[in-house]
Amino acid sequence: MLLYKLKKLHQQPTSNLKKFKRHDQVRFFQELGELLDSGYSIVRSLDVLEKSHPQWQPKLVYVQKYLAQGSSLVEALRPFISTAIALQLSLAKKHGDLAQTLIILGKNLSRISQ
Structure with missing residues (x-):
């Protein structure tokens, strides 16, 4: 069911928006994780x-x-990230970490990019 939702959301038009570049993914995931770890909400973290x-x-x-329409973070990010990353984030959300x-994802992407 989750994979179906992710694929369905991915098919929705995102106009001229493209996936995050690898170096942007590294920064995005690390910084979002740090903001969440510091106690910021997802919405506030995205504003920052x-x-x-x-x-x-x-x-x-x-x-x-x-997100405002009730989608999960993974569903909302889906057009900009790979399926593998989306699945990792879905599992992390389920397990609460x-x-x-x-x-960690940002650090791993950074190592792969080097």
Whole structure:
């Protein structure tokens, strides 16, 4: 069911928005994880990231729109991340360790990029 929802959301038009570049994914996941780990809500964390990284604004506005409509973070991010990352985040959310998973994911992506 989750995979079906992710694929369905991914098929919805995102106009000219593209996936995060690898180096942006590294920063996005690490910084989002750190903000969540510090006690910020997902919505507040996305606001902070939007102000810190104006180039991400179109993607983050899209994500915030879907969150406001009741989508999960993974569903909202789906057009901008790979299926493998979406599944990792879904598992992390189920097991209650999203913040640490985001930080680790960013570090792992950073190692792969080097």
